Amino acid sequence: MSQKIHVAVIGAGPAGLAAAANALAHGAQVTCIDANDQPGGQYWRHRLEQPGRQPGVQPDSTGHHDWKTYLSLRAAFDAGIAAGTLAYLPNTQVWMAQQREDERITLQLTSATAAGTQAPASTLTADRLVVATGAYDRQIPIPGWDLPGVMTAGAVQALIKGQGVLAGQRIVLAGTGPFLLPVASNVAHAGGSVLAICESADLSGWLKNLKAPLAVPAKGIEGAEYIWDLLRHRIPYKRSTVITAIHGAEKVEAVSIARTDKTGAVIAGSEERIENVDCVGLGFGFTTQLELLTAFGVATHMDVDGSLVADVDEFQLTSGANVLAAGEVTGIGGAALAVAEGTVAGYRAALGSGQAPQQSEVAKELKTISRHRAFARAMHQAHQVPDYWSGNLEEDTVVCRCEEVTAGEIIQARDELKAVDARSIKSTTRAGMGWCQGRVCGYAASCLATCGDKHEAFAQSVANTYKRPVSIPVPLGEIADLEDSPKE
Amino acid sequence: MAQGSDVLIIGAGIIGSAIAYFAAKQGLGVTVLDSAGPASGTSSRCEGNILLSDKELGPELELSQYSLGVWKNDLAEFAQLWEFEAKGGLVVASKESSRASLDRLTTAQRSNGVTAEILDRSQLVDAEPHISPEALSAAYYPQDSQVQPMLAASWLLRLACDAGARFVPNARVTALHQEHGRITGVRSTAGFFAAGSVVNATGTWASNIAGMAEVAVPVNPRKGFVMVTEPLPPKIFHKVYAAEYVDNVGSSDAGLQSSPVVEGTPAGSILIGSSRERVGFDGSVNLEALKAMANNAINLFPFLRDVKILRHYHGFRPYCPDHLPVIGHDERAPGLWHAAGHEGAGIGLSVGTGKLLAQALAGMDTDMDLSPFAPHRFSNQPLVSKES
Ligand SMILES: Cc1cc2nc3c(=O)[nH]c(=O)nc-3n(C[C@H](O)[C@H](O)[C@H](O)COP(=O)(O)OP(=O)(O)OC[C@H]3O[C@@H](n4cnc5c(N)ncnc54)[C@H](O)[C@@H]3O)c2cc1C
């Protein structure tokens, strides 16, 4: 009997869990590395599990959709751990991934918790790699967005799901995309008031492309539940409405919102203020967590929503030998798509090098993938990242929060020093050089540098911001202590 | 035929930008072309040290001293644009043997006008309280300075444009134009540009341009990594490096060498540089290089062990086999000038190079003899006369 294929999966969200489960089902030896302390990723983030108690008991499952899917993936995952075929490394981050000359993969691991900085550095070698590192909320600078109390819509959600904590009592959600709905719904369920959801799109985009949403009835049912929640909790859902400023002395106190016309420009005189706000959740879609893939130099493209995503073939293989990608890293499309992609990737990753993948083995998932990708395209077209914000910036609006670089400084570098992409903006102003390495400001800096042009120069600029050879900050001591020749 | 400029500079790195500035100041009509934007090559993948401490005696030290004078005097009014700071260098000896070689080096440097003093262990601890207990002594070089290189390159170009120069980005030069055995212009992806003189300031890519004139200018890449830490309150006050580094700089060994240059930046992050290896333009991450740099830096400053690295980057230093830059008119290809191959010192040497070359381009006597840097030192291969 041939030796088992060793598959490393990075990420234990919907895509990573599905990949691990299906690779196990196809006889692979699997190692799953995840930065969180328990499996679930962003979508199935839940309260800390009690030892000896089955996950999924209330209140863990509140606010979760597809919890049944989670439980079945989780059962396969736990069975793998029990059988010794799955090594699960929680609280662990991959800070660098490389391809060896023999085309196997080496991963450098570090602890994800501050307390773990003393842990010895370790290196893992695998035959195949599935990157399922997900995405994070795309942020756009708004005057006042650096006030305490302003956070990403995802963070509002993660606090509720992970800790059962409400980020505020009187919350305004603003941005674009259907993701604002589950956040509002969870806030309401947890007893907070959502004063408004400001959706920048006019939603007519959905009507232009009705076929795609109709092909995914589950999304319709999910949507209907949210709409029911909005009605029940009397949450104002404002279309063609954008947030123009966030006010407050020490922390958020009020927000200004305005209506936009067909071109997305703010309609003069339509501004209004919402007072007594203690939390603002901003979410302008998502941006992929792609740096481990770009480190391999795999082929990527810019998706309709302005995110850089990995190119994959029908079986989730990237252009890099033995490197697969699943979930949001191949295009933002939600958890069901992530699970289907993970399942296909797990199957493909477990195949021996001589074996050709068969569509029939994953026929159901391939269908799901094609329907959900069409849905995602329609969604991105209906919820395009708005442009109004760049005209709305003030000279001293901070764009890069890590290094406190203002819009004025960035525009000066662009106009006076011909810094025409995010990379040269970074070299001349430090925007994107700080702790987050441009994850937050890379998109906005690219927009400003290329003057809102959404073509080649913009795509190139955004792509450059994804080059982060150290994907996670790592203590110098761990680099000093790297093993000379990585063990298997 | 299109109206040409007096001087056409290929390359908007720090060298091309510095030449543009001084040539425009001389009243010459200047056009600068770059295949991308300002400082898109090695000048944005480096550090900004302006060092005298690491230079061996000879023409490079002389050029370094001249260039430091230009930074400090000619460009004094712009110092804050590029964060010029004379923070001083410390070369630390942790072995008896390197201590002895430091003594020898500083004696020789002093006789050539470099300010250098030896600090004993307690003076060293006063200067750098977090230095390793292993450190024995150090040489202190108060003249060692730094600039933020991307700002320096970008602002020099901007100041050149203010003085009348023209910058054309996204113009990759694809051929040199010759008339009657003289280079009189370039073809580029942005069209044809005629010029009285063409300056090759393409750094690590200089041999390509030279090749278009069928002359050899053997500039090759020497890769280096730099690691950047999280921002910290100031803990390192000088440019600190190990005495062994001085040996590496002048080495021709193709293998990996690494000695740390550790320095704090105004923004609080600490730069740990830099390795030296000759691997062509191979951009892959060399963990061995990072590991060696990490160990060296921790040996100098043990507290760095727990400090987090946010990123690393690498660049390709433009180097010549004899470790001297190529500066001046190329007799083998009349009309073509070179200013390239400054290896790991191009930032420091840039403004001196720019001022001297501008003098030469204007037909004036140069402040310093440029003959040690003459392009034709490599071969006497004549220009094969051929229309290109
Ligand atoms: C904060 C947040 C909240 C969200 N909440 C919802 C929601 O309530 N409803 C909804 O429909 N969608 C939500 N989404 C969208 C959701 O991300 C996707 O639909 C779905 O989770 C995608 O699955 P995935 O497996 O691709 O990625 P994820 O679920 O994001 O999983 C990626 C996993 O990889 C890990 N990881 C990333 N990088 C590394 C590394 N270098 N080393 C080790 N591990 C790493 C992460 O810690 C994470 O556990 C949310 C997104 C975010 C960012």
Ligand SMILES: Cc1cc2nc3c(=O)[nH]c(=O)nc-3n(C[C@H](O)[C@H](O)[C@H](O)COP(=O)(O)OP(=O)(O)OC[C@H]3O[C@@H](n4cnc5c(N)ncnc54)[C@H](O)[C@@H]3O)c2cc1C
């Ligand atoms: C890791 C590292 C650390 C360093 N640290 C220091 C230091 O501390 N101090 C110091 O003084 N030096 C340092 N250096 C060296 C310094 O960076 C270089 O010597 C200097 O940047 C070279 O400048 P340049 O203008 O010659 O080249 P570049 O900056 O590379 O400029 C050349 C330009 O030419 C353009 N070009 C190339 N081909 C063409 C073409 N066909 N047509 C049009 N344009 C073209 C490129 O786009 C590029 O912009 C370091 C280098 C490295 C790699």
